[in-house]
Amino acid sequence: MSESKPESGPVINPRVTCEGCSVLLDINDGDRLVFARLSAGSTLKIGNKTYSLQPLIGCPFGSLFQVESGKEKPYLSRFVPPTEENNVQDEGGSQLQEESRDNRAIIDNNQAQTLTGEDIDAMRRQGATGNEIVEALIANSATFDKKTQFSQEKYRLKKQKKYAPRVLLRRPFCRSICEAYFKKYPARIGFLRVDALSLLLSMANVTANSDALVVDMVGGLVTGAVAERLGGTGSVCSTYLGGTPYPIEIIRMFNFSDEICKRILRCSFNDLCSVQIETGEQVSQHEDDCTMESQSNEKTSLSIGTEDVHLSSNNGDTDLVPENKLSSSSKTCKAPKAGEKAPKEAIQSWKENGFSSLIIAAPEQDAWGLVKDFLPLLTYSAPFAIYHQYLQPLATCMHNLQLEKMAIGLQISEPWLREYQVLPSRTHPCMQMSGTGGYILSEFQVAQLGDPPPPWVNLSRNKNSDRISNRNFWLIFQWLNPRPCSLSMVSGKYANWDCAFCIG
């Protein structure tokens, strides 16, 4: 053990922020999630105040910030919560049996709090910190002492969120990006939940040096997730039907290095399928289409300097509007370009070697229509995984794949994910959970066709039906007759055939 020194590989995703990097801001413990690109001029709005994101530059991911009331205006300041904080909860656990308080004395008459809004504003003008205001609110609450310890904690937390909001600096990973979109804009990512996404990546065996083919109609989330797993090796080809690539703007949220970005390529299905090597003319024509598209794409996505994904309902619809337009300073430090048109050599290599995995996340498309076209592009024994938000298209697709015997080990699965609240003596599943994360059709590997089985097997298979015709049955019977002991073996084989293609 000692002789094997731990090596640190190349920095894939830095642990410290820098100017121009993409960050995910978690405001008040997940109440609101905001994507931002850090620059001297970028800002974040909490409540009715705007805060500069400048203090976040150069900080390690995972740092916590709290609003401080500055001399001129409030600002975000690095905050290290005291470790004693949790002692309250520990005591809560040990003292639980002695807890005699309950809510019998609590009357909802709106008179418990004696501090008025004007009083709080006055405190603020005098430079009171958010924590001081929270303490003052507790001191002036007539009912605070009557509350149980748990509801005291709840009260404190509620006031802290309002008067001393905290911002957690998160590293954008496919996990956090998927969760943020799933919470706020599930439709944009086709209701693809993080556990379903993780299954897609596993089932499609995505790893370093893979050449992955993706049909990404979920905004680039799957393309980005695959690129993250490739870590600057192999390639991910985001393919599309027709002349216009699907938008993959979510890729911009990942902090991908140039090395990773250049592994993300786009290529139309027609280009992947054309048997002959394209003439230069055709390529350039496609290139024009593509650059135009990527430019227009950039226009739309670049205007979103801070993509806001907040969750607090009291903000209403305002959160649908990006909070700040891209300032001129941050335009110079935009994320490196990903999703270039695949060069001829890459297409040639894919054609020669085949793709090593296929992921389809096209929640509006017919799964079977796509998969039957894309399977021939996969290399020997490549696995695929198809996501759909509905079950039926996958059921039909699986049935057709079974009939055509195109895949081995087919199965439809649906992930189920439940989160728990774990607190001393108060552990239970969370009251709210996501009801569906969609469905996945996967297979172990693509079956190889064109391998000649013994002649009698061919005889027994009818092209349109898997039934053994009378004539074929007779032929088989003839063949079996001299060796009756083989009969059980053959029926076993048929049973096997059914299972192999049907249950998967």
Next chain:
Amino acid sequence: MLLMDSSKKISFNRCIRDGDLVIIYERHDTMKAVKVCENSVLQNRFGIFKHSDWIGKPFGSKVFSNKGGFVYILAPTPELWTLVLSHRTQILYIADISFVVMYLEVVPGCLVLESGTGSGSLTTSLARAVAPTGHVYTFDFHEQRAASAREDFERTGISNLVTVGVRDIQSEGFPDEFSGLADSVFLDLPQPWLAIPSARNMLKQDGTLCSFSPCIEQVQRSCETLRSDFTDIRTFEILLRMYELREWKIDHSKFEDGSSIAYPPCKRRQPSSEVSVGENTSSPAVVARPSAETRGHTGYLTFARRKCDS
């Protein structure tokens, strides 16, 4: 198993070779890992298969025995390996494994610590995620089990990504040489709370930890320990529901009151002989329902992040 060496990469030009590890697929629940050896044979209920017949065929091929029975030969993946490996302990399955890898944010180049190694089911997927430049250091206090795991990793060709150590992590903690270097730590121990302080010291700031425990009492205690130095503590349970398909024939010949009758789903999963082309009265539809029997619990996954204190 992994595409470490581009010459071993499976492509249209790469066929089964002598010495390859392959998965023999009889049916979805009958699979076996075999090392291809030119002079060797595979014998099962379908007959005798000569390895020499396989060499030169593409992966995914159907191969036939002396009696005409057949199996498929598949290329190994971590998912298939999980289904064929020898169970020395209770293992993690695909849903938990996938979620752990994603939630721990394991990407190429990461340094990951794991204890216990067990049967190496998760280790194989962790190795796939850290490849080509990262490394997984996995520890088990059981010497023989660690040795078997090492052999397995040798067989699956991931031994350059995984180092197996014999160590009781609950009592001794992780080795100091990894202090502050780990991107992620995974614990599958009976008393994870004993290993959490050491795990904390191994982790980089903002590094991720996961503890897998079948019982809620273990989770409860782990979470209490985690609260001092960790943040973002979240506990999940993940399950997979599998679906089975049937062909359902709806008879459109109407009753007098206008309703139609639906036949019960046909048991066979292949189109049955009763469907003849001329019959317009019935049209088959594909229906799906969850499998009747399913796994109800594997374990609770508790995730946490080391606090940033500087």
